[in-house]
Amino acid sequence: MSDDAKISKKEQKKAEDLAAVIEKIAEMPEPDRTMAERIHTLVTESAPELDPRLWYGMPAYAKDGKVVCF
Template identity: 65%
Template sequence: MAGSANRTYEGFTAEERAAMKEHAQERKKAARRGSQAEKAAEAERDVLAKIAEMREPDRIMAERVHAVIAATAPVLKPRLWYGMPAYALDGKVVCFFQSAEKFKARYATLGFSDLANLDEGAMWATGFALTEVTPEVEERIAALVKQAVS
């Protein structure tokens, strides 16, 4: 690649390192949990606690996203994923909410993994910027989540 010889690898950002540490802690905590029901209940408490820690407007958006996903696709189970609220099917993350503050971004993101059934031709979106969760946005989130698990 032209010009790449002058670039040096600077490693992961502090935010990326923190997310990786959170992921390692999440995996250790999950391994220590008891029954499936206990795991699910504790995982949801963890997600709600993480959302409660967020500052506005991220917290308000995450609360709405959580409620929409829970109502639209109860088959998705909440869990933390790299310190972010995520929603999994059979233990594998299908979608997640990334606060703007977490990576010092301009906007929050609703993201979907490659497991989400969003395929549309040869190219489709898997990440959506969120600046506000209005009733119209809630409808769009519900439609995307419903399609993702179909």
């Protein structure tokens, strides 16, 4: 597999993980949804190196594949 294909596949996975997190947050009842939206904004703005993903079906944030916040 070429380096470009690996990068493209990695970027696609990141986009899918982000979409899954946003979808999961949208499914939450209030007030959980509002709090999750605030946390998502805070984490993505203050620690952009963390990658959003689902962990045990809930929004989480990982660095180098290891979950550091959920």
